Amino acid sequence: MLGVDNLEGPMLSRTTFSLAPGEILGLGGLVGQGQTELLRALFGVLPLRGGSVALKGRPLRLRGPRDAIGAGIAYVPLERKSEGVFLDKSVAFNMTFASLALGWLSSWFGLIRFRKERATVAEAIDRLKIRTRSGHTPIRALSGGNQQKVLLEKWLQMRPAVLLLDDVTRGVDISTKHQIYELVRALAREGVGVIFYSSDTYELVGLADRVLVMADGEIRKSLAGSELSSAAIVDAAFGSRVGS
Known part of the structure; x- marks a missing residue:
């Protein structure tokens, strides 16, 4: 559904991945490795120096949030008080x-x-x-x-096609966290593609179908199935780039 090819921009280098309809794709790694910048770039907030983004086979020109919203991309930022509400x-x-x-x-x-x-x-x-x-x-x-x-x-x-979530459960109570998890799962069942960054590796393991581990603006590893664990995310965050 969503195809991202060789994105170059602030804190992003050769970022390439795809997102399937109904997939919950997690972004992991140490804090400040380009995860937030990737989400903001996909929402048209940060300018891109190169690469391409396509949604449902159609190339997108993300000159600003209005372009992203018009294409069916929604973004919930981490800093809700300064950026969201x-x-x-x-x-x-x-x-x-x-x-x-x-x-x-x-x-x-x-x-x-x-x-x-x-x-x-x-x-x-x-x-x-x-x-x-x-x-x-x-x-x-x-x-x-x-x-x-x-x-x-x-x-x-x-009714977005793609929902971008930037560490949205940080600082909220446990009950609300679980409500957000259930909401994300329900959206995925309806076919919405979800990309969410979390600084909590256990949250990523519990919610994501697949996790892309980022470091220095690059995707170091893609983890899914039996390979996906909190320890594997941490190891990949400190390890060498092995592909996506």
């Missing part, structure tokens, strides 16, 4: 503003479907078990884990 706005605003901006919740006359918006927010709060008094609650009043779930829902409304 509007802290002074409500839960409902944060959950639906992208949909409103892109017309997913607009009528034929350009008017917001307030009833549809309210219903969408209420359903998401219940489905994701977001702990909030209502959709009108300022998002800053929510815990980090509940803020993360709001941010996830913002992009799930676009």
